[in-house]
Amino acid sequence: MTEDTLRTESIPAAEGKEFSQEREDIIQSVQEQQPDDEILYDLAELFKVFGDSTRIKILYSMFENELCVNDIARLLNLSQSSVSHQLRILKTSKLVKFRREGKSIFYSLDDEHVRSIISMGMEHVEE
Amino acid sequence: MTEDTLRTESIPAAEGKEFSQEREDIIQSVQEQQPDDEILYDLAELFKVFGDSTRIKILYSMFENELCVNDIARLLNLSQSSVSHQLRILKTSKLVKFRREGKSIFYSLDDEHVRSIISMGMEHVEE
DNA sequence: TATACATATGAACACTTGAACATATGTATA
DNA sequence: TATACATATGTTCAAGTGTTCATATGTATA
Numbered sequence: 001m002t003e004d005t006l007r008t009e010s011i012p013a014a015e016g017k018e019f020s021q022e023r024e025d026i027i028q029s030v031q032e033q034q035p036d037d038e039i040l041y042d043l044a045e046l047f048k049v050f051g052d053s054t055r056i057k058i059l060y061s062m063f064e065n066e067l068c069v070n071d072i073a074r075l076l077n078l079s080q081s082s083v084s085h086q087l088r089i090l091k092t093s094k095l096v097k098f099r100r101e102g103k104s105i106f107y108s109l110d111d112e113h114v115r116s117i118i119s120m121g122m123e124h125v126e127e
Numbered sequence: 128m129t130e131d132t133l134r135t136e137s138i139p140a141a142e143g144k145e146f147s148q149e150r151e152d153i154i155q156s157v158q159e160q161q162p163d164d165e166i167l168y169d170l171a172e173l174f175k176v177f178g179d180s181t182r183i184k185i186l187y188s189m190f191e192n193e194l195c196v197n198d199i200a201r202l203l204n205l206s207q208s209s210v211s212h213q214l215r216i217l218k219t220s221k222l223v224k225f226r227r228e229g230k231s232i233f234y235s236l237d238d239e240h241v242r243s244i245i246s247m248g249m250e251h252v253e254e
Numbered sequence: 255t256a257t258a259c260a261t262a263t264g265a266a267c268a269c270t271t272g273a274a275c276a277t278a279t280g281t282a283t284a
Numbered sequence: 285t286a287t288a289c290a291t292a293t294g295t296t297c298a299a300g301t302g303t304t305c306a307t308a309t310g311t312a313t314a
């Protein structure tokens with residue numbers, strides 16, 4: 001029973017449980033279920049966009065209304081530049097859409113996913 | 128018609144649309160609907176936790192199985208230290224729970240909210 | 255209790271990022 | 285087209301953050 005060089009894992013041979021092999025199987029199973037790294041990377045990038053209080057405030061302000069940049073800036077007491085920068089990020093992530101009306105540009109949430117994600121998060125926070 | 132000093136807003140008096148006042152009303156309405164800053168701050172903090180690819184990978188690996196620190200480290204090819212650090216963040220945010228079994232500590236997703244949030248994000252990403 | 259194993263923690267460092275400021279672009283009107 | 289308004293963009297900088305390395309704590313067994 002000299003399995004010392006088999007692998008680095010501890011195998012409690014006395015108990016005969018083969019604990020390590022069980023873990024290996026689970027790890028392999030998880031590995032197969034795990035989405036591609038690229039997708040998980042994109043997923044993290046998505047949440048990263050939600051992970052800033054300024055952007056969350058902006059998103060929430062558009063929960064039921066479309067608003068123009070200046071509206072948001074005054075509403076949240078932010079500089080126009082800051083709002084515009086953040087809106088660009090939200091635009092890039094396809095979280096908001098926009099339409100032009102004269103000199104103003106009206107922004108609104110892009111789809112129901114956005115509302116759902118925020119709502120889910122809210123439920124978790126409000127516990 | 129010298130309304131120059133009234134306010135900085137442009138009021139197209141010619142059209143008589145009182146555009147500015149309409150915006151003011153909307154802004155006030157949104158302001159009343161907006162949750163407290165503190166809540167939105169917490170919400171952003173929550174999403175911030177999801178907004179890191181390492182943590183997302185860790186969370187996803189526990190989607191259907193409980194795993195110990197070492198499992199995760201090998202599975203995702205991360206250092207034990209890094210996993211432990213990230214798990215602490217996930218623990219603090221109440222996204223994962225854990226139980227001890229001998230020398231190992233098994234982690235798993237804390238509740239269905241976590242799964243829901245990830246799934247919602249996935250839907251958005253997979254478009 | 256001495257040892258090995260599993261996990262947690264602390265400190266240092268490189269990297270990322272949001273805010274501010276200045277400026278550019280785009281649009282409507284006189 | 286000159287002007288004013290609305291929005292967008294580029295740059296700089298301070299603050300925040302993930303990883304690594306070293307080390308500490310906790311647990312089981314000889």
